[in-house]
Amino acid sequence: MHNFDQRRDRFDLFDRMDSPAVNLCFPLDLPDYRPWCKEQGLPPFHVLLCAVLRAILGIENFRYRVFEGEVIAIDRLMPSFTVVNQNGDLNFALFDWSDDLREFVARSVRAREQACAMTALNNAYADLSARRCKDQVFITCIPWLDFTAIQHPTATLGAPDIPSLAWGRFKDAPNGRLQLPLSVQAHHGFVDGFHIHQLALRIGAELAGMMQPRA
Known part of the structure; x- marks a missing residue:
């Protein structure tokens, strides 16, 4: 929390605003990892x-995150994302984290299949404690659209402390790269444009690391 203590005055500034969210949407440049996935x-x-x-x-x-009026730092994430069910309606997929890529993917795929098969809204979130809910990041994918802006819903306008991310349609880019629109929304008391830039670089680095041959 040392880093937060250095920017507490920024948090106080933005947290007093009606909406302290910052939301940037931009084309994310990545290594084309799709052939490797195949x-x-x-x-x-x-x-x-x-x-x-x-x-x-x-x-x-x-x-x-903000929990019970205090700023905390979570040390784990509960993966969750939106899906489209058999009726063309939105639903939520939720699963437990795994550090192993293949196990992560297997759990993610199972969660997607379960959520897609449901007609009612997945209410697994209702069973989470208030503290456990803070381990989330809200993820949505809109693969049909090359969007340039998005408005993420927030339960409370003045409390966007759980980041919301969305990405859209992939398109080929030169030199073995790909691009996709990425939207990142977060509490401006925590996150600036510089941190979103860091996130964009780190996503590419994570993909590149996954594709490195294992000894």
């Missing part, structure tokens, strides 16, 4: 989800 038999969305969440865990500012 070789490994891994679905690209779930691999990218793992890379994004690992990157978030690696940047302290994205781990700050």
Whole structure:
């Protein structure tokens, strides 16, 4: 929490505002990891989800939360993301973290299948304690659209302490790269544009690390 203590005055400034959220949407440049996923038999969305969440865990500012009026730093994440069910309606997939990529993907795929098969809204969140809810990051994927802006919903306008991320349609880029629109929303008392820049770099580094041959 040493880093937060250095920016507590920034937190106090933005937290007094009606909406302290910062939301940036930009084209994210990444190594094209899709051929590697095909070789490994891994679905690209779930691999990218793992890379994004690992990157978030690696940047302290994205781990700050407000709980019972105090700022805390979480040390784990509960992966969750949106899916489309059989009726074309949104639902939520939720699962337990794993440090192992293949196990992470397997759990993520199972959670997606379960949520997609449900017609009612997945209410697993209702069973979480208030503290456990703070371990989340809200993730959505809109693979049909190359969007340029997004408004994330927030339960309380003045409390956007749980980051919300969304990405859209992949498109090929030169030199073995790919691009996709990425939206990052977070509490501006915790996160500045510089930290979002760090996150973008770290997501690419996480993917590159996954593709490195193992000795």
